Amino acid sequence: MDYEIDMTWDETAGVWCAVCNSIPLALESNSFDALVARVKIAAHESKTEYCKSFN
Numbered sequence: 001m002d003y004e005i006d007m008t009w010d011e012t013a014g015v016w017c018a019v020c021n022s023i024p025l026a027l028e029s030n031s032f033d034a035l036v037a038r039v040k041i042a043a044h045e046s047k048t049e050y051c052k053s054f055n
Contacts, residue, residue, distance in 0.1 A: 005020040005025065005043070007035065016030070016031065018035055020043070025042055025043060
């Protein structure tokens, strides 16, 4: 399953932001690489929890 995750730079806060409306995901990080790593873990965990809700 694929998800579209919006990743943007927040100049005011000085952080990268990731948001996905398909699964409950909203994260921030100081570096893009760290955010990508966090998104991979969180998306997997969110998807697992989301799928459990249908069982």
